[in-house]
Amino acid sequence: MIWFISGGARSGKSTYAENKAAELYEEAERKNGAVNLIYAATARASDEEMAERIRRHRAGRSEIWQTIEVPWDLRQLVEAGGKGDVLLVDCLTVWLNNMLFNKKETRTSKLIDIMSDFIQSAKEKEQQLLFVSNDVNEDLPSSNRYIADYTYKLEAVHRFIVSQADRAVQVNAGLPLHWKGEAG
Amino acid sequence: MQLVTGGAFSGKRRIVKELFKEDPRELSWLSSYNDDSLDNWLHVWQPGEGLVLEGWENWLREDIRLGEASQMDTLRRKYYKLLTDLVREEEFRGVRVCLIMLEMGKGIVPAEAEDRALRDLHGWLQQDAARLSEEVYYVWHGLSRRLK
Numbered sequence: 517m518i519w520f521i522s523g524g525a526r527s528g529k530s531t532y533a534e535n536k537a538a539e540l541y542e543e544a545e546r547k548n549g550a551v552n553l554i555y556a557a558t559a560r561a562s563d564e565e566m567a568e569r570i571r572r573h574r575a576g577r578s579e580i581w582q583t584i585e586v587p588w589d590l591r592q593l594v595e596a597g598g599k600g601d602v603l604l605v606d607c608l609t610v611w612l613n614n615m616l617f618n619k620k621e622t623r624t625s626k627l628i629d630i631m632s633d634f635i636q637s638a639k640e641k642e643q644q645l646l647f648v649s650n651d652v653n654e655d656l657p658s659s660n661r662y663i664a665d666y667t668y669k670l671e672a673v674h675r676f677i678v679s680q681a682d683r684a685v686q687v688n689a690g691l692p693l694h695w696k697g698e699a700g
Numbered sequence: 701m702q703l704v705t706g707g708a709f710s711g712k713r714r715i716v717k718e719l720f721k722e723d724p725r726e727l728s729w730l731s732s733y734n735d736d737s738l739d740n741w742l743h744v745w746q747p748g749e750g751l752v753l754e755g756w757e758n759w760l761r762e763d764i765r766l767g768e769a770s771q772m773d774t775l776r777r778k779y780y781k782l783l784t785d786l787v788r789e790e791e792f793r794g795v796r797v798c799l800i801m802l803e804m805g806k807g808i809v810p811a812e813a814e815d816r817a818l819r820d821l822h823g824w825l826q827q828d829a830a831r832l833s834e835e836v837y838y839v840w841h842g843l844s845r846r847l848k
Contacts, residue, residue, distance in 0.1 A: 522841070524806065651840075653707030655807025656819055657757065664708075671709035675842035686840060695843045 518635060519646040520681040520696075522674070528690030530606055533648045534577060540644045541580065541602040552601040556586040556593050558610040573606075588614040590634040601643050608649035608677075612670050624672050631673055635680050647677055651686070701787055702798045703829045706839030712800050715837060715844045716752060725749055725795060732758035741786070751790075754800035757822055764817050775821055780828050787832055799833070801826050 519536065523529040534555075541553040555577065561567040574583065586593050588611060597603050605611070615621050621630060638645040653671055658664050678684045683697035702719060706712045720727060728745045730736045732755025736744065745751045763775055790797040805823045810816050830836045836848035 520841070651707065651806070653709060654803045654805070656804045656810055656815055657708055657802065668709050671707075671711075671841070675709075675711055678841045678843060684841070684843060695840060695845065 517644050517683070518638070518677070518681045519644070520649070520674070520677050520684045521646060521687060522649045522651050522685075523687035524651055527687045529650075529687040530573065530648055531576075532685070532687045532690065532692060533604055533606065533646050537602050537604045537644070537646050538578075538580065540646075544600055544602060544644065548600050552582055552598060553580050554593070554597060554601060554603045555581045555583045556603060556605045557583060558586055558588070558605065558607060558614060560585060560587055560614075586611075588618060588620050590630065594634065594637045597638070597641060597643055599641050599643075601641070602646070603638065603643055604646045604648065606648040608647055608673060609652060609670060612666070612673060616666065616669070624669050627669060627673055628676050631676055632680075635677070647681075649674060701783075701790060701829075701833045702796065702835045702837070703801060703826070703833040704798060704837045704839060704844070705801045705803050705826060705830075706844075707803045707806075710803075710839045711842040712839045713754075714842070715839050716798055716800060718844075719798065719837070720750060720796070723750060723796065727752055729754070731755050738782070741782075742789070745789075747793075748795065750796045750798065751786075752798045752800065753786075756799075756801050756825060757804065757818065760821050760825065761814070761818050764814055764821070772817060772821060776824050776828075779821075779825050783829055783832050799829050801829060803838075 521529050521533045537553060541551065544551045557570065559566060559570060561570055584593065584596055586605070593603060615627065621627055635645065653667050658667070678696065681696060684695040686693040686695060704712050704716050726746070726749045728749045728751045730738070730741050730744045730751065730753045738759040741751070741753065767775065786797050805819055810819060830848065833848065835846065837844045838847050
């Protein structure tokens with residue numbers, strides 16, 4: 517099952533996604549035996565502030581989690597994940613930034629292809645895949661063309677994932693608003 | 701009148717096309733992204749067609765640049781009158797008018813005065829449009845939710 521979870525900064529979207537992933541993991545363990553709960557962190561500790569943010573996020577997760585760094589190459593995650601695993605990708609804004617900044621892929625249609633392949637492989641392995649992202653497109657449109665282009669590409673990725681998702685949830689002040697799929 | 705609002709590139713046009721799917725009539729589009737002038741709405745609107753207006757932030761920015769910040773209330777009234785004219789003409793013609801507006805009020809306060817004026821006026825315009833519309837939709841990453 518594919519989940520898309522988004523919201524504003526400090527809206528509680530990561531916490532919501534982590535709780536949901538842990539819930540899905542426990543359910544999968546009961547049903548299918550041993551599976552993994554994998555946290556795919558797209559952010560790297562590039563400076564002290566980022567390191568502190570990562571420490572805070574890590575400390576908040578219990579030992580049932582395996583954390584792997586996936587700055588941009590989602591194939592790493594495909595290889596790390598086994599059948600029935602629960603994968604949480606946090607978050608897409610940083611993933612796209614890493615893709616573009618490191619010039620791994622900048623074409624919108626290719627970014628969608630990469631995401632499509634990733635989702636397909638997760639479906640084949642019967643994994644639960646949760647994406648976390650940020651609603652950054654409701655600000656004043658930027659006159660900086662790089663920022664406008666980034667917003668365009670991020671939205672293209674968001675719309676694609678939402679179209680593929682079984683559940684799409686917007687988190688406001690920690691509370692889920694269910695846009696797609698049933699509540700719960 | 702219908703209002704479709706949502707963030708940049710959230711898929712608002714596709715939602716509008718879905719809203720008009722059952723309506724066999726063609727649509728006239730007035731778009732600031734095609735350099736259409738807002739003053740031309742009556743001429744662009746073909747007889748027997750629905751009308752879609754999009755890119756309000758560009759029309760507002762032009763008006764702000766022509767005037768002064770102290771004319772905020774005048775501008776708000778000008779746009780409110782236009783909305784009521786649209787509603788009247790829509791009833792007279794017996795076709796539908798759809799407004800597409802960009803949600804842009806969820807960032808930090810802009811540093812430039814012109815941007816602040818734009819954000820304020822656009823927010824008021826959206827509120828006025830929502831009040832005058834029978835249906836209001838909010839678009840989020842390709843999905844839509846009816847708010848009114």
